[in-house]
Amino acid sequence: MRRTRKWEYDAAVVGAGLTGAAIAQRLTEHGKRCLVLEKRPHIAGNAYDVEIDGIRVHRYGAHIFHTSDRRVWEYVSRFAEFNHYIHAPLANYRGRVYNLPFNMNTFAGLWGTASPEAAEEKLREQRVVYDHAPQNLEEQALSLAGRDIYETLIRGYTEKQWGRPCTQLPAFLIRRLPFRFTYDNRYFSDPYQGIPTDGYTRLVERMLDGIELRLETDYLSQRSHYDSLAERIIFTGPIDAFFDYAEGRLQYRTLRFEDEHLETPNRQGTAVMNYTDAETPFTRIIEHKHFVFGQQPNTIITKEYPLEWMPEAEPYYPINDAGNTAILERYLDRARAQTKVRFCGRLGEYKYYDMDQAIGAALTLADRILKE
Numbered sequence: 001m002r003r004t005r006k007w008e009y010d011a012a013v014v015g016a017g018l019t020g021a022a023i024a025q026r027l028t029e030h031g032k033r034c035l036v037l038e039k040r041p042h043i044a045g046n047a048y049d050v051e052i053d054g055i056r057v058h059r060y061g062a063h064i065f066h067t068s069d070r071r072v073w074e075y076v077s078r079f080a081e082f083n084h085y086i087h088a089p090l091a092n093y094r095g096r097v098y099n100l101p102f103n104m105n106t107f108a109g110l111w112g113t114a115s116p117e118a119a120e121e122k123l124r125e126q127r128v129v130y131d132h133a134p135q136n137l138e139e140q141a142l143s144l145a146g147r148d149i150y151e152t153l154i155r156g157y158t159e160k161q162w163g164r165p166c167t168q169l170p171a172f173l174i175r176r177l178p179f180r181f182t183y184d185n186r187y188f189s190d191p192y193q194g195i196p197t198d199g200y201t202r203l204v205e206r207m208l209d210g211i212e213l214r215l216e217t218d219y220l221s222q223r224s225h226y227d228s229l230a231e232r233i234i235f236t237g238p239i240d241a242f243f244d245y246a247e248g249r250l251q252y253r254t255l256r257f258e259d260e261h262l263e264t265p266n267r268q269g270t271a272v273m274n275y276t277d278a279e280t281p282f283t284r285i286i287e288h289k290h291f292v293f294g295q296q297p298n299t300i301i302t303k304e305y306p307l308e309w310m311p312e313a314e315p316y317y318p319i320n321d322a323g324n325t326a327i328l329e330r331y332l333d334r335a336r337a338q339t340k341v342r343f344c345g346r347l348g349e350y351k352y353y354d355m356d357q358a359i360g361a362a363l364t365l366a367d368r369i370l371k372e
């Protein structure tokens with residue numbers, strides 16, 4: 001990447017989420033002049049957290065950092081200290097609580113089994129054998145996990161998440177179900193995990209330290225102006241919006257969050273409780289203080305409601321089905337033809353990235369740009 005005098009900035013980075021912040025940080029560290037544009041009034045993208053009544057609240061859903069990538073861990077550790085939070089979610093089915101992911105504690109709760117042999121035997125008994133390949137998600141789940149696990153831990157949650165019965169959902173949504181025949185409740189097996197002790201917003205703030213940032217600035221509404229300022233554009237917003245939806249709209253799963261402030265020190269005893277029955281309208285309750293072992297006399301919980309996708313909704317999870325993949329391919333063709341613009345991140349690539357993957361991809365792109 002050669003600096004020419006014509007440009008005020010070597011790169012304008014669109015989006016101040018983890019992807020945009022990592023690219024801007026890396027380029028700046030190597031002497032490039034970057035401008036970061038963010039349309040929201042805050043940095044950190046969906047990892048944004050904010051302190052309310054002394055409790056750090058994850059504003060766009062629970063965010064747990066975990067990675068097996070040492071390069072990424074060492075990178076984020078430059079900007080934040082992480083606590084030793086280990087994610088071990090629970091499932092509440094009609095008031096009874098089970099451990100997740102499925103392990104010896106779950107089997108003991110469901111069936112009272114106390115040995116791996118007994119649990120495996122029970123699973124074998126439970127699994128439904130079909131004379132055909134599973135035709136829908138219900139058949140797939142019954143063939144992999146059997147009736148008890150399906151009814152107690154899969155059916156209601158999945159139907160709420162997708163807004164339709166499991167019999168109308170494709171079998172491929174559950175390719176396999178991991179069963180652990182140990183008493184290990186850890187959700188992630190990555191060697192590095194935790195929550196930044198000062199929060200994700202502070203982490204990103206440190207990454208962007210000394211870099212010019214404009215909040216509440218939508219690049220797309222002033223595109224030609226910013227194109228004239230910067231030699232390169234790194235776009236981490238939605239790829240379909242960049243091309244003015246010329247190939248159609250990409251769909252996302254979206255969520256609605258509802259907070260409750262409670263005058264009690266401890267509402268559910270854990271950070272994340274899934275509600276797996278069909279009657280409870282939300283899928284999860286997050287009790288934020290437990291991510292950082294908070295001792296406040298009060299608490300804040302957030303109920304998470306899945307929502308049917310509509311174009312104005314906040315895009316959360318890409319839906320990588322055949323229709324969306326075909327649309328994406330056409331956008332990627334257009335993206336490859338762009339010489340000034342590079343696309344990156346969860347929205348820029350329409351890819352479900354965990355935070356560590358987003359940062360890893362961002363660093364790789366920045367390093368590639370530095371070599372050009």
Ligand SMILES: Cc1cc2nc3c(=O)[nH]c(=O)nc-3n(C[C@H](O)[C@H](O)[C@H](O)COP(=O)(O)OP(=O)(O)OC[C@H]3O[C@@H](n4cnc5c(N)ncnc54)[C@H](O)[C@@H]3O)c2cc1C
Nearest residue numbers: 015017018019039045046061063064219237345346354355
């Ligand atoms: C509910 C939920 C829970 C999650 N939980 C976890 C978890 O536990 N662990 C984990 O590792 N990952 C988790 N993730 C994934 C994590 O949020 C992403 O990996 C991460 O946010 C990706 O960062 P990004 O910068 O690519 O995208 P984003 O965070 O979406 O940032 C993109 C930014 O670009 C801005 N932008 C878009 N268009 C424009 C424009 N035209 N002009 C200016 N700015 C623009 C947006 O406002 C946004 O701030 C979760 C995601 C969701 C949705």
